[in-house]
Amino acid sequence: MVSLSWHAPATLAAMLFIIGLIGLLARRSLIFVLMSIEIMLNAAGLLFITAGMRWGNPQGQIMFIFVINLAGAELALGLILLLRLRNRLTTLDGDAANRLRDVQA
Amino acid sequence: MSLSGYDIVFYAASAFALLTTAIAITRANPLYGLLNFVLSLLGMAVVFYTLGAPFAAALEVIVYAGAIMVLFLFVVMMLRLDRTAIARESGWLTSSIWIIPILSGAALAGELLYGLLGSTGPAGAHHIVSPQAVGLKLFTTDLAAVELASMLLLAGLIGAYHLGRPARARD
């Protein structure tokens, strides 16, 4: 069907991951930070799928399901924290989050 | 190595995904960023399909793009980001903040590509893994992992609920 070797999708995964990482490092807005994490998780998922393709093993897709699972759980918590942070600090600046320890709980 | 139709689709989808992802992280307005990310996910779904994982492709569209990202969108909308917030956001996006991330990203990319392309292992066969195979495996041998995943979701649920309550009620 496809003559493609596993190198190409693996490279794609690496590139996506690095884009996510750049986003994580560069952006101060926590929304983008969360999004960058999602990008990186997704890249990791892609790598699992690639591995599943390479060995014809369903385990790759199963791991991808777990990655989605993890992403969902993580995002749920991340978003709720985002909301609370926004209420507390009235900003979404990640660099300002270290002021949390000065705020009385 | 000649390019088959599938290969063309793969490369096109890959390029699309990379492009939209790159756009996503550079937007000042989070909504645009997220929408671009959804597009990138759709591109990824196509990539999955070409890699012989139709089930994963479906999940990517339905669960990731459809459920998780929509949740994300809702929350961002709930934040009611006004014009000043977006203006501040674009104020942060100076070119200087990209220098170090891109440099280090390039370094990492160089390393990874060197490792990947330099690997001389066999390319290996190309298999299609059917949803049936995935399901069988998932609910027989990997049942414990499924349970663990459900625990994780539960923890996420409870955590979100707990954190979401008003501050007074939590103390």
Add this chain to the structure above:
Amino acid sequence: MNHLLWLVPASPLMGATILGLCGTMLPARAAAIIGTASVGIAAFIAILIGLHWYAAAPPSHILIQHLWTWLTLPGLTVDISLYLDPVALLMMLVITIIGTLIHLFSTAYMAGEAGYSRYFAYLNLFVAAMLLLILASDLLVLFVGWEGVGVCSYLLVGFWFQDAANGYAARKSFIVTRIADIAMLAGILLLAVKLGTLSIQPMLARATELWPHGGAWPTLAAGLLLIGGLGKSAQFPFQTWLPDAMAGPTPVSALIHAATMVTAGVYLVVRLHVLYLLAPDVLLAISIGAGITILLAALAALVQSDIKRVLAYSTISQIGYMFLALGVGAWSAGMFHFLTHAVFKALLFLSAGAIAMRLDHEQDIFKMGGLRTSLPLAFWSFLIGAASLAAVPIISAGSFSKEMILGAVWFAPGIGPGLWAAGLLGALITATYSFRVVFLVFFGPAHTPVTGRSGAPIAVPLVLLAAGSLLIGWLETPSFLGGDRLVMTLLHPVLGSPAPRSALAILVEAAGYIVPLLGIAIAYTLYRNGHWQRVAAAEPGALRRLLRTGFGFDALYEALLVRPFMALVRALRHDPVDHVVTLISAATLQLHHTLRRSQIGQIRRYAAWLMAGSIATIALLVFA
């Protein structure tokens, strides 16, 4: 009668226990009765045993009463047994009888003091410990008594604890003797290891059997034990504690620091004389040390102004005479001088106490004067005591015993005549300083008003001791006065008979009788009515200051021992080892502060570090 021997130390011990446990609940009168009676009972039994002994001495003149076994282990068995031989009998009689008299005296002297019952508890405990010391059949048990009297002395010197100076004097007396006691302990350990037993008689038997005359081991053992004895008896170079110990109540000085405890060193040597005979070098050292002590202490006594310090230095000097006798092997003469000295020195101290009581505790002889008429009893008893101390011939006990010692020293081989000369010079100074006190205190104009009255508890001991000072010398008289040999006969089975005297001794004896009179004459010229004022008023010269401080030994020890120790204490006080740990914890804390600065809470910074780490790790994996 003999089986009641255990009661002799037990009775005062019981007195001490009762007074110690419930003394505060008893009225003063009851405390006085218990305190005095418990020693009185001991004295009574001791006298009975003594009479019994006189009538029928036990076989081989030794009485052993086994009480219980203290320790028995392979290689070491220590019995708590009482061992009574003539020497111990003599000591026991002196301690219990004089002890009773001093207790009686104390009931009046200490009247109204806070801690009245505590005083009698300590004093009883002292008597018990002293009796244990002399009756012990085992060297280790002797050491128990030895340290026991030391502690009692400490407690009694510091009896008036409110005054820090008394506490200092008490500590000094204990520490100085303790230093000497450590040498004694080392000697005991040596004997225990080398001879396998500490029971005195078997030990001495084994020593003569195993060790050659003049060998290294007997010399070392005898020397170490001697150091203990010198410490306890305040002999050179340990003499510094005794004058300070006068801070205690006067009856305590009379009992502990004159009559009994300070002679423990003499007793120790006599008790172990078999061992000392094996160590001629040590004997030589004893006699030379004694000669030095006699002169040092007598000279110091010559310039003291505190009546008790005069008596303290005279005690050191007189015990020096005892050691002089021991050094030349005249054991019996030493014991005889112990006997007379115990009586007349107790008398002197009690007289001084009786005077001080009536003068509002004034002890400076220059502030006394003219007391001959106002305090006749004290005058006569002090005069008798001083005569005995000065060794006025014929009428005083002291002259008989001192004469006996000087005679024995003269005949000692080698340096005998030299020591004799030192002893004679000492006798001259002794007579001078004792009558210096007599003239200053009892003659001339009065300086301090006399108050109060003295009752029977004061008078009875003084009269009895004065009688003793006059008469006890006749137990043992030179040949031209009848040649009684009561003490020698008693001690003969243990200590052997002294060497017979040759005709040459007449001159020596004559010198011994004349010199004290000469000393009194000097005192009379210098210190008779009013004459002393010129001497006292004169600015004290360097020599006088040196003598007054007892030749500056205190300052010497201060510089040599006390200062270095205190410097060490100051250097170590805060535990330098602890600083090492403190340093470790400080370093950890510093590290904490340094690393904490990196924890600024900025997610992007963390992520950047994470990334740097990943790049490095992957580089390792890929390129390595």
Add this chain to the structure above:
Amino acid sequence: MILAWLLIIPLLGGLLAWPADRITPMLPRAISLATLLLELGLILPLVHGSGAAILSAPSPITSGRWLATFDASWIPTLGISIRLDLDGLSWLLIVLTTIIGLFAVIVSWREIDHSTGFFHANLLWSLAGSIGVFLALDLFLFFFFWEVMLVPMYFIIAIWGHEHRRRAAIKFFLFTQGSGLLMLLSILALAFLHQRQTGVLTFDYVTLLASQPTGRLGTLIMLGFFIAFLVKLPSFPVHIWLPDTHTEAPTAGSVILASILLKTAGYGLMRFAVPLFTAAAHHIAPIAMALGTISIFYGAILAYGQSDLKKLVAYSSISHMGFVLIGIYSFNALAWQGAVILMIAHGVSTGALFITVGSIQHRLHTRDLTRMGGLWTDLPRLSSFGTFFVVASMGLPGLGNFVGEFLILRGVYAVSPTIAILAAIGLIPAALYSLIAIQRAFHGEANAKRGTHDFGTRETAMMLALGAAVIWLGIDPQPVLKIAAPSIAVLLPITHAAAIPATRRGT
């Protein structure tokens, strides 16, 4: 089975006492008292009857002739069992533990007034731990109890201590825990070494006695034990936890620390560190003796310099334990007997001293000697007891400590006269710090009337009992010596038999 009860009773007592303070604060005290009395009733009869016969004839350790014994499997796959055995030495120390425990309860009667339940639970558990240490003959079990006695002690210091209790408790915990882990390493190494030699994995003491590792490895394993016990003893230079801990602990804590926990170290050296590694123990004997001698002087000199009365007593403990150390490493039966006596006498006299200091602090709210002075005027009974116990701990002949010190010196002298004489000289600074303590606390001019109350009946009775014990040990130590003799006769021959070919003996 009786040995198991010896452990179960205090553990259960602690469990009972914990919640009991909800009813009334008095109840935990009563429960502890009853528990310890029951314990005493169980342990005391063991040396009579058949016990007396066993004590009269020493027999090799492998013959299994013990006063009482208990064996149950615990983790059989690892060769760990609950093996408890009682011999004379253990009996003496357990009796000491129980009696001192009783006094600790009595002394806390007034002093501890908050959460009495948890306090007494910790007290009883700590005692149970030390009883276990004295009984366990399985090395793993021994380590277990070693830790059991530590943790409750930590709580006692950290919760009921004085001003700087946290710091002291942490210091105590770090030192003893750290050294304990070192010992655990050694125990494991010893067991694995034995497994390599014989193919049997066991932690059984009697079996491991045959192992006797030598050479560099043997020395290393031995050092683990040695250092752990040295810390606990404590000896210079690892003594530094002791002064702080003692100073900050509540009175009962100080009493238990000084009278019991320190003794576990002496016991450990005698039971484990020396017999298990005889050759190695002989190798480090000179070092151990040197450390002991330094401890004697160092403790005494530092004691002299302290102005905190509790610290003074703590440093004096270091000095006394130096005697125990040199006694044990002289490998001489007399010195071992002396070490046993000294441990017991020190337990009683120092315990009494800590009670005295605690009473002073309770009344004056200070431990500072510069703020005392003249206490005798206001508190004659307290002062006279204090003086008595200071004099006892100074080693006055006729009292218990002297017997121990003399026997140690006598035993050491036979091996090394130099060390013996140096140690004896160490008694001089002992007198110095003792007398200065008496002077500064009790003597001197009385400060302004403090209006304090003297010892009451409870305290007087307690001090009388302790004083009687010190006197009894001093004038009739033979029963104690007799009970300890078979244990020493058994433990020392092992030492000699294995060591003489390996090392040359001292002079």
